[in-house]
Amino acid sequence: MERNEFDQMLRNRLEGVIEPAPDVWEGISRGLARRHRRVILRRFATGAVAAAAGLAVAFLVFRGPQDTRQVTAPIRTAQAVQPVLPQETPDAPVPEVAPIATQIAQFTKHQVTAQASVPKPVVPETTQDIPVQPSAVTTEPAAPVTPQEETTPVTPVSEGPQLTQDDLPADFWQEETPRHKTHTSQLSILSNLTTVASDGDLMYKASPMHSSSQTGTRATSSVEPVSGSPKFFSPLSLGLQVAVPVTDRFTLSSGLTYSYLVSQYDMLVDKVRYDGAYNQLHYVGIPLTMSWHFVQTPSFGFYALAGGAVEKCVAQRYVFASNTLREKVGGLQWSARVGLGAEYWFVPRLGLYFDPSLVYFFDNQQPLSIRTQQPLQARFEVGLRFKL
Amino acid sequence: MRDSSTYTEAELIAGCVRGDRNAQRLLYERYASVMYPVCVRYMGREDAKDVLQDGFLTVFDKIDTYKGEGSFEGWMRKIFVNACLMRIRKGDALRFTEDITEAPELGGVEEYGVLEQLGTKEILDLIAQLSPGLRSAFNLFVLEGYTHEEVAEALGMTEQSSRSQVSRARSLLQKKIKELYNGKK
Numbered sequence: 001m002e003r004n005e006f007d008q009m010l011r012n013r014l015e016g017v018i019e020p021a022p023d024v025w026e027g028i029s030r031g032l033a034r035r036h037r038r039v040i041l042r043r044f045a046t047g048a049v050a051a052a053a054g055l056a057v058a059f060l061v062f063r064g065p066q067d068t069r070q071v072t073a074p075i076r077t078a079q080a081v082q083p084v085l086p087q088e089t090p091d092a093p094v095p096e097v098a099p100i101a102t103q104i105a106q107f108t109k110h111q112v113t114a115q116a117s118v119p120k121p122v123v124p125e126t127t128q129d130i131p132v133q134p135s136a137v138t139t140e141p142a143a144p145v146t147p148q149e150e151t152t153p154v155t156p157v158s159e160g161p162q163l164t165q166d167d168l169p170a171d172f173w174q175e176e177t178p179r180h181k182t183h184t185s186q187l188s189i190l191s192n193l194t195t196v197a198s199d200g201d202l203m204y205k206a207s208p209m210h211s212s213s214q215t216g217t218r219a220t221s222s223v224e225p226v227s228g229s230p231k232f233f234s235p236l237s238l239g240l241q242v243a244v245p246v247t248d249r250f251t252l253s254s255g256l257t258y259s260y261l262v263s264q265y266d267m268l269v270d271k272v273r274y275d276g277a278y279n280q281l282h283y284v285g286i287p288l289t290m291s292w293h294f295v296q297t298p299s300f301g302f303y304a305l306a307g308g309a310v311e312k313c314v315a316q317r318y319v320f321a322s323n324t325l326r327e328k329v330g331g332l333q334w335s336a337r338v339g340l341g342a343e344y345w346f347v348p349r350l351g352l353y354f355d356p357s358l359v360y361f362f363d364n365q366q367p368l369s370i371r372t373q374q375p376l377q378a379r380f381e382v383g384l385r386f387k388l
Numbered sequence: 389m390r391d392s393s394t395y396t397e398a399e400l401i402a403g404c405v406r407g408d409r410n411a412q413r414l415l416y417e418r419y420a421s422v423m424y425p426v427c428v429r430y431m432g433r434e435d436a437k438d439v440l441q442d443g444f445l446t447v448f449d450k451i452d453t454y455k456g457e458g459s460f461e462g463w464m465r466k467i468f469v470n471a472c473l474m475r476i477r478k479g480d481a482l483r484f485t486e487d488i489t490e491a492p493e494l495g496g497v498e499e500y501g502v503l504e505q506l507g508t509k510e511i512l513d514l515i516a517q518l519s520p521g522l523r524s525a526f527n528l529f530v531l532e533g534y535t536h537e538e539v540a541e542a543l544g545m546t547e548q549s550s551r552s553q554v555s556r557a558r559s560l561l562q563k564k565i566k567e568l569y570n571g572k573k
Contacts, residue, residue: 006558007530009503010511014425014531017508021424024441025416031445032412264409276409321410 029276030231033264037233040262044236048191051238186243188253188353190383191236223269223318223325225368230265232370237381241287242388251291251303259283259311261369269320277320281369283333285311291341301343305355308336316367333371334362343385355381397460404451412448420444422461423468425512429527430472432516439475443468469532473542476520502569514564518557525550526557 241255261281267274289307313329339357346352359379361371370377395403395414403411423443427436446467454463503511515523524543528534529550534542539550 006503006562010561011531013503013506013508013511014429016422017425017512018421019425019428019509019512021420021440022437024420024437024444025413027441028412028416028444028448029409031441032409032448035445035449036407274410275413278409321408 033231033233040233040236044191044238048238051189185245185388186251186253187386187388188239188241188243188255188383189385190239190241190257190381192355192379192381223267223327226266226268226273230263230368230373232373233262233264235259235261235370239287239383241289243291243385246290249293249296251293252289253291253307254286254288257283257285257287257309257311259285261371263369265368267318267320269318269323269325274320277318279367279369280315280317280319281313281329281367282315283311284314285309285333287337289337299345301345303341303343304339305341305357306336306338308334310334313366329367331365333364333366335371336360336362337379339379345385349387351385351387353381353383353385355379357381401451401454401460404448415447416444419461419464423464425508426465426468427472428512429515429531430469430524431475433513435475439468439471442475443471446471465532469528473524476524502565506565506568510568511565514561514568517564518560522553522557522560525553526561529554530558 237257237259239255239257241253241257243251243253246252259282261283263279263281264276265279267277267279269277287307287309289305291303291305293301293303295302311333313331313333316327316329318325318327337357337359339355341353341355341357343351343353357379359377361375361377363372363375366372395411400411400415400418404415420440424436424440427439427443430436431439443464447464450467454460506514515526518526521543525539525545528539528542529536536547536550536554539545539554540547543550545553
């Protein structure tokens with residue numbers, strides 16, 4: 001059955017029909033804000049991962065030679081040593097001497113490599129690899145040589161001193177250097193997210209404290225927030241810090257951080273009202289944190305931390321109805337922080353860390369943001385940590 | 389700030405592509421009352437509000453893909469129809485694929501005259517009273533101008549099912565119109 005007259009009539013009646021719709025703009029606005037936040041987060045995460053990957057690759061490529069703690073025992077070969085054998089026993093077999101590797105292995109768990117494959121001339125420097133008498137051993141029986149061939153008097157192998165425990169260096173019995181030495185300076189690349197509990201439902205007044213005119217040098221236009229329901233996006237931060245051990249368990253860290261804060265609220269610009277305009281704040285700061293490591297294992301570490309930061313707003317921008325307006329912001333933002341942290345070293349010099357903490361932002365006459373509305377915030381900092 | 393009516397459609401679209409919240413709001417104000425009846429036809433008044441919101445979010449999300457081919461309103465309408473169908477599918481309301489014997493048409497000249505006397509709001513409400521499956525097929529075929537093949541593809545059914553659903557919906561609608569008119573008299 002195809003379209004009939006009834007269908008056509010119905011279609012004509014409903015063609016271009018208009019009916020007042022319920023106001024769903026508030027929900028749409030919230031949805032758009034969520035999507036905007038997701039886009040920012042995605043870009044931020046992509047940037048952070050790219051930066052971390054780049055640094056990790058750079059670290060792996062450019063790191064210096066590692067101390068493998070291999071003990072190298074130079075072995076004199078027949079050509080090099082050319083021991084003088086007693087004349088009266090020219091056919092007698094050369095006394096068996098245990099290779100130095102075997103001797104050392106009797107004393108230590110350390111890996112020993114005997115360089116016996118390539119004959120080398122005796123060079124004094126090479127004997128410094130291990131403080132034992134290099135002439136004490138040989139890997140193969142020395143070939144009998146005639147006295148004419150002898151150029152340098154060398155002590156016969158069989159008469160050389162045997163390797164004893166006393167011949168080893170004092171620290172030879174110590175374990176290898178721990179892979180995860182805590183007493184090491186560290187470099188951290190961090191990013192953090194802060195929970196925003198006041199998204200959407202706050203009412204506030206345009207008080208002088210939050211007025212941009214109070215806090216910074218006024219641009220040509222006047223901007224004032226007006227009562228409404230401001231929305232605050234989760235602040236994003238990136239940073240680079242260096243941690244220096246103070247004692248075995250205490251570490252002091254500092255560096256440079258960048259934070260990006262976005263708010264959305266209704267504002268008056270030169271007495272004209274704009275709904276849902278954006279305010280963007282860019283802060284650069286210097287944190288100072290003391291950490292106390294109460295659990296330290298080669299792979300894991302747990303610590304408590306306390307500290308503070310001072311930040312300077314380096315740029316403020318309003319975005320409304322396709323226009324942008326920049327304003328300077330004076331003063332500094334001070335904050336204090338306490339929290340706990342955990343780190344995991346997945347390779348000897350590269351690890352991940354996670355620092356959940358509480359941050360309190362002091363009232364320092366800064367522009368309206370989540371920091372002025374919600375001074376106490378939970379922060380989740382994650383990052384990569386490198387041992388220098 | 390300029391009044392909503394002073395912005396051209398192209399200006400609003402360009403503003404929305406930039407993510408300008410003001411332009412988005414003006415676009416919403418201009419088209420909400422046009423798209424709302426579409427949502428009511430498919431979803432009924434109760435759920436139309438949610439789909440109206442979802443539809444506008446999708447419009448703002450995809451507005452950069454609108455290349456100016458065809459009317460913007462038509463482009464938006466397609467998005468809203470899809471949003472409605474997605475919502476209906478999510479609720480599994482389209483699981484009705486049994487064929488229904490084509491219902492006898494009740495319509496006559498009198499009923500068509502009755503139709504003229506009903507308000508659009510009443511007609512929308514009558515359509516909304518149909519089951520989700522019936523009204524989806526009926527809306528797509530009668531009001532959006534889809535062929536049965538296209539309806540079948542959109543709703544995941546056979547062409548025969550589409551014919552059956554449309555026929556059944558038409559029959560029920562005519563009956564409801566008649567009842568409403570008789571009740572009014």
